[in-house]
Amino acid sequence: MKTLKRIAVRENEQDLEILLGSWIKAIVRYTSANPYDNPWWYNERASLSVLAGAAWTLKKWHALEEFSTFKRHRTLEPGVDSGSLRHGRCDLYIQSPGTSFAIEAKQTVQSIGFRSDGSTFAERAMRKAWQDSGDLNKQEAHRRFAVTFIVPSIPKSEVSVKENGEDKICEKKVETAIDAWLDNQKNLIEQSARPKDFAYVFPRLGTPNYLYGNRYYPGVVMIFEERYRAYRRENTNE
Template identity: 30%
Template sequence: MEDDYLEIRQDKLKELSKTLKIWIRNIKQFSKDFENDALYWYNERASLSVFAGAVWLSGGYALEEFSATKGSLGEEWKGRKDLWFCLNQQEYIVEAKFKYQSFSPQAKIFDKIKQTLNEACSDAKKSVEKDNISLGLCFIAPYLPKSKEKDMESLIESLKKELLKIDYDFLAWIFPEVSGRLSYPKNNIPIFYPGGVVLGKIA
């Protein structure tokens, strides 16, 4: 059963609504066009490119992996930032993390995703561009062993409840119907990857 969700809690980030809707739409369409593939199950860099593509398609500009100044004022160094983007003249600096996360009953979903988002925000705080909004982004590829297939729907509902408890500024997810049983072996064990999640928080 296909399901998507979008919530923006922080007024400063309302401009991201169109971008996140396009992010959801693009993942859906890709899953339809490429039956045995998905945009959400790769890695951090690939996930950032999908997000950056949504920025461009929503009328903004985006630049990935660029040289920039890091640190706090008075203690600065040259480094690389994951993503810069601009929407309606507001600029954003992003540091991102990607995590494969089990949503089996034993998994500590809340703690692990919260920690990953906090790590992204910690990195984003190293931005010294005072007029930009610094964002921590957390991309999640939830997975479940094939042995739990019969419980898939109920466990996805439990996953959603855990996600909604996290202290985020925006959250979006998409579980495309066409890729709901998409699997890939991990240690020779079939693993299902039913959807993708992105969380963001101002650092």
């Protein structure tokens, strides 16, 4: 069965490209070892554990999940890192030999197909992840990211065919649905005023094992949006 995958990072983002490549390998490794299961069935924590595990497989990379930290109270002006600190948790910290990432993440299931706009829940999750990343102390790591895991969900009726009187998942129909959604959501996934990198993986296209009820869940998209450090505005009255 075919696996559909892609990595897209900005220029000179070697560390992110390495991490996203390792994440795809981790997804493929898990689904190959567990053909009736996949990591995106579950929730944000499960998806973060795969990303953390992907980091640990890389030489001299490290990761910590759900650790205590300081976050900002949400009393800031847009784009200004200021305000008092409070105790909180960071979803994931990843360290490479050359840099480190502090990550706040969200996961959503996004309906796709003929009767869906393909973006409502994805946009909501990305917005929430972005808000949460702004709560991180600007000194938490070298770089801060909002990460969104988007799990597309396709109606069974749109990807199945009849064979010998039984419904079968059609690999070609699954691929066509995914390609159409990705193409229609280029503005969401690829283009933004905010710096953005992404990867996706849809392993074993057409496997019936990703069918749950009347919906088909073929894989996962992971979007990184970088939140740059901002600085306290100067008092113009001085």
